[in-house]
């Protein structure tokens with residue numbers, strides 16, 4: 263600590279001043295240094311999201327199907343008793359695992375399946391019930407959402423991952439929707455992140471708003487927080 267005002271050994275509040283970040287080599291990953299400013303972390307996440315989504319999209323269809331089958335098997339263990347529970351799923355896009363078959367099976371065992379709906383940017387998601395055959399409409403990013411479903415509060419939220427880390431933190435598409443939703447619900451649902459093992463990263467560099475998943479399920483493992 264070289265600050266002239268610091269005459270004792272007490273830790274300074276700003277061990278790594280953000281104002282010095284411009285002095286670091288442009289090619290250097292600021293997030294690997296331990297301390298990084300939230301703005302650097304946000305920029306790093308943007309690049310990391312793109313890399314992870316591109317990698318996920320490049321999986322062969324047969325691999326994706328096999329991995330998705332393994333994820334569905336694990337989900338049957340993690341949520342053994344689905345009857346009477348409101349379970350939020352997702353309509354797959356950009357190479358996310360297609361768990362609509364699992365969703366239909368859960369419905370036949372007495373679950374109510376819900377899909378997330380973005381009602382306005384930067385606000386929590388709402389959830390509407392949906393079963394096969396019911397009408398859908400286009401939501402944000404053209405993701406289909408239930409047109410007539412009943413709004414309901416989920417007991418279990420199954421959130422697709424763009425990335426995840428060993429502490430069960432989730433990286434999504436950057437809207438902050440699941441974090442806002444989990445922070446907003448009166449009764450916190452069981453939060454399960456699902457994705458492929460190849461989406462594992464060392465750390466997402468969690469920020470104050472990030473809420474960890476209770477469980478992460480991939481084709482290779484079930485991780486409890």
Ligand SMILES: Nc1nc2c(c(=O)[nH]1)N(C=O)[C@@H](CNc1ccc(C(=O)N[C@@H](CCC(=O)O)C(=O)O)cc1)CN2
Pocket residue numbers: 308352353354355358378379380387402403405422434435436437438439440
């Ligand atoms: N299949 C599926 N459905 C889902 C989600 C999901 O992850 N997967 N969501 C999970 O949340 C919600 C939609 N998530 C979204 C997240 C971000 C943006 C978005 O507009 N992103 C900005 C970038 C934000 C930034 O980098 O600052 C953009 O593309 O312009 C849109 C939707 C609800 N439905």
Ligand SMILES: Nc1ncnc2c1ncn2[C@@H]1O[C@H](COP(=O)(O)OP(=O)(O)OP(=O)(O)O)[C@@H](O)[C@H]1O
Pocket residue numbers: 307432433434435436437438439440441442445471472
């Ligand atoms: N509870 C919250 N209240 C206010 N803003 C929030 C909250 N949670 C997240 N945000 C904001 O949302 C933005 C995106 O957050 P983040 O990078 O964690 O998104 P994400 O988890 O990848 O996206 P998503 O959940 O939509 O897939 C951040 O700028 C963050 O400040």
